[in-house]
Amino acid sequence: MSPLSRRAFAGAALASLLVACGGPGTTTGSSTSPPPSVSEASVPPPAKSVAALGRSVPVGLKIPAIGVDTSVMQLGLAADGTVEVPPIAAHDRAGWYRHSPTPGQTGPSVILGHVTVGSYGDGVFRHLGELNRGDKVVARLENGKSAVFAVTAVQTVAKADFPTDEVYGDVDRPELRLITCGGPRTGDGYQDNVIVFATLST
Amino acid sequence: MRRTGLSAMALACAAVLAGAVPAFADGTASPTPVPSRSAEPTKAPSPATSAEPTRAPSDDQVSVRPSGAPNTGEVTPSSGSATGGLIGGGAAAAIALGGGVFLVRRRRANGV
Structure with missing residues (x-):
């Protein structure tokens, strides 16, 4: 092999190496950017207290700011002790965790929904992370009443650091937690959870 | 005497072995209840949800x-x-192929 061809071979090998690194490199670059958004805005909620509602199971949920209008199913615990999630379907819906207070009762009422539903595309809570403080969330109850909440904070947290106390812990007024997934995708799911905190406004 | 002693030992060994077999049988039989026990706790949350x-x-x-x-x-x-x-990966393969073609052309030009 002549020196010239050896140089050409070395050049080709270097070029292929650079391209091979470039492919995954772009994706890792995009996945490293989300982590700084760990805590978006945990603003103290408004001081005014609203009278709690009686117990009534939620049957519907509306979030006008992100175009959500869905029925609400009931969720329990999965066999591994984690909270159940709604089934993966084309038109998925939100689910209320039945061991939490009903929306409007004193305590943290927990409603979950998917951000994406696999090959079906976007989930019902696809744009949950775009909510802002003050946005309205309306839970329609089985007794015909509605519980209207105002968003107080939106957090994106790593699943490994899921704030169990903050989400499920006791509070002294009617509150709502909307939970979905978010952050960078890995092979088998998302690395983060998006949690919306809201308090009863009317 | 020695023969009776040996036969007694053989008998004792046989007795020990015979005793050991049911013990092993018990040992193999005992793991089967374990999955049924582990299945019980998974059922435990369902009564909780109904209640x-x-x-x-x-x-x-x-x-x-x-x-x-x-x-x-x-x-x-x-x-x-x-x-x-x-x-x-595809781009890398294409460039590697291009490099190979270049090498072949160079080699032909040199007449090696």
Whole structure:
């Protein structure tokens, strides 16, 4: 092999190496950017207290700011002790965790929904992370009443650091937690959870 | 005498072995109840869910606290990172092929 061809071979090998690194490199670059958004805005909620509602199971949920209008199913615990999630379907819906207070009762009422539903595309809570403080969330109850909440904070947290106390812990007024997934995708799911905190406004 | 002693020892060994077989049988039989026992705790939450209204006046507002983070995002099998890898790999293969063609042409030009 002549020196010239050896140089050409070395050049080709270097070029292929650079391209091979470039492919995954772009994706890792995009996945490293989300982590700084760990805590978006945990603003103290408004001081005014609203009278709690009686117990009534939620049957519907509306979030006008992100175009959500869905029925609400009931969720329990999965066999591994984690909270159940709604089934993966084309038109998925939100689910209320039945061991939490009903929306409007004193305590943290927990409603979950998917951000994406696999090959079906976007989930019902696809744009949950775009909510802002003050946005309205309306839970329609089985007794015909509605519980209207105002968003107080939106957090994106790593699943490994899921704030169990903050989400499920006791509070002294009617509150709502909307939970979905978010952050960078890995092979088998998302690395983060998006949690919306809201308090009863009317 | 010695023969009777030996036969007595053989008999004793046989007795020990005979005794050991049921012991092994018990040992192999005992693991089967274990899965049925482990299956019981998984059933335990379901009575709890059916008894939900009675659990409501418990100390905590969330009467049964879930463990870990909820899995609320089903991703598609062909995610963005996978296609990125494919594109990168394809480009690398194309460039390597181009390099090979270049080498062959150089070699032919040199007449080696």
